[in-house]
Amino acid sequence: xxxxxxxxxxxxxxxxxxxxxxxxxxxxxxxxxxxxxxxxxxxxxxxxxxxxxxxxxxxxxxxxxxxxxxxxxxxxxxxxxxxxxxxxxxxxxxxxxxxxxxxxxxxxxx
Amino acid sequence: xxxxxxxxxxxxxxxxxxxxxxxxxxxxxxxxxxxxxxxxxxxxxxxxxxxxxxxxxxxxxxxxxxxxxxxxxxxxxxxxxxxxxxxxxxxxxxxxxxxxxxxxxxxxxx
DNA sequence: GTCAGATATATCGGATACCAATATATCCGG
DNA sequence: CCGGATATATTGGTATCCGATATATCTGAC
Numbered sequence: 001x002x003x004x005x006x007x008x009x010x011x012x013x014x015x016x017x018x019x020x021x022x023x024x025x026x027x028x029x030x031x032x033x034x035x036x037x038x039x040x041x042x043x044x045x046x047x048x049x050x051x052x053x054x055x056x057x058x059x060x061x062x063x064x065x066x067x068x069x070x071x072x073x074x075x076x077x078x079x080x081x082x083x084x085x086x087x088x089x090x091x092x093x094x095x096x097x098x099x100x101x102x103x104x105x106x107x108x109x110x
Numbered sequence: 111x112x113x114x115x116x117x118x119x120x121x122x123x124x125x126x127x128x129x130x131x132x133x134x135x136x137x138x139x140x141x142x143x144x145x146x147x148x149x150x151x152x153x154x155x156x157x158x159x160x161x162x163x164x165x166x167x168x169x170x171x172x173x174x175x176x177x178x179x180x181x182x183x184x185x186x187x188x189x190x191x192x193x194x195x196x197x198x199x200x201x202x203x204x205x206x207x208x209x210x211x212x213x214x215x216x217x218x219x220x
Numbered sequence: 221g222t223c224a225g226a227t228a229t230a231t232c233g234g235a236t237a238c239c240a241a242t243a244t245a246t247c248c249g250g
Numbered sequence: 251c252c253g254g255a256t257a258t259a260t261t262g263g264t265a266t267c268c269g270a271t272a273t274a275t276c277t278g279a280c
Contacts, residue, residue, distance in 0.1 A: 005119030017215040027257050037210035072246050072257055100147035105127035137228050182275050
């Protein structure tokens with residue numbers, strides 16, 4: 001495996017991307033990331049919830065409790081206007097980052 | 111910028127890739143990463159040297175002091191057999207990681 | 221000639237944040 | 251009824267990143 005830090009840093013980006021299409025709760029986010037990446041990305045739940053709290057404090061996402069009788073309580077998150085801006089910026093810098101890694105790691109073979 | 115953790119985690123991979131073609135010293139590595147990525151990746155030197163020490167302890171690289179009269183002393187690193195194995199593994203998981211991010215971040219628009 | 225800036229390596233300490241462990245609680249299938 | 255999945259949360263140990271600081275040499279400018 002590549003160093004775990006890479007998976008760490010990408011978590012915010014993926015959460016924003018997943019919330020861009022629809023509201024979701026924390027547990028669902030972690031399962032989605034795992035299944036859609038076909039197991040390549042696994043999410044530690046004890047990192048997930050603090051991360052969601054930090055992203056909410058930063059104003060990128062907004063959570064609200066959904067409590068219905070005979071159902072577990074869940075906190076659904078939606079992406080904010082600032083969150084969408086951050087997502088757009090992160091999409092771009094993600095591509096730039098991938099290009100940069102390719103440049104450095106491939107040129108070295110020359 | 112994407113979260114700084116991403117840059118962190120990639121450092122090991124890039125160092126191994128750069129040492130694969132030829133021996134280099136620490137300062138040179140940091141400058142190479144910066145210039146070849148056209149400034150997209152910048153390296154904090156106070157993280158670089160501890161990282162090189164850790165990689166040496168792990169047996170991925172080997173350093174030797176080069177001291178010549180009328181020259182600054184430098185520590186040149188060469189990649190080891192284990193380092194090449196690690197590099198091969200990291201190249202593969204880097205590609206897997208990029209694919210996984212693409213899967214998750216793009217499918218979400220559907 | 222000397223001074224700034226680049227080259228070159230290294231350590232310390234504050235701050236961040238990951239992850240394992242633990243806690244709590246509900247739902248469902250066997 | 252009990253194990254496993256669902257669902258959220260906190261605590262505490264650990265890692266490590268980065269700014270600040272230290273040391274020393276070389277080069278070019280003025």
